[in-house]
Amino acid sequence: MEQFLAAQTQLLANMANTMTAMQQQPPPRDKHREFMSHKLPTFTSSPNPLDVDGWLKTVERMLNITQCSDREKVLYASGRLEGPAADWWDAYTIAHANANDITWEEFRTNFRSHHIPSGLMKLKKEFLALKQGNMTVTEYRDKFIQLSRYAHGGMC
Structure with missing residues (x-):
């Protein structure tokens, strides 16, 4: 019985230490919420290459401020595409061997080459x-x- 009580006391002490440590850690950041809070414009299409490049630079700046990973950059930026641009992205990802491996650099390069003709x-x-x-x-x-x-x- 004495060993059982000692084990339970140790377990309670471990739980208390874990709870204290969890309370001292800041809550995890919601980067998507941070990114979306900037109310960035969506992109459909534009005949003006400066508009295309301007949209991309604005989005990239906010992705960097939000400290997004490479994969998050691709997901969040592609989520701001609508209409013809979203159709282009859908076709691009379907034709890609592994859409989950598309890097930010690949997205940016192919976005520019398609939309800045x-x-x-x-x-x-x-x-x-x-x-x-x-x-x-x-x-x-x-x-x-x-x-x-x-x-x-x-x-x-």
């Missing part, structure tokens, strides 16, 4: 022909920075 070449030409003209220095600088993303052919 030939219009990019127009922007590249616009960048090469950019002149200050009637723009202020600040307006010219902002336009230069905006278009310079497409000047190096990184997405072409």
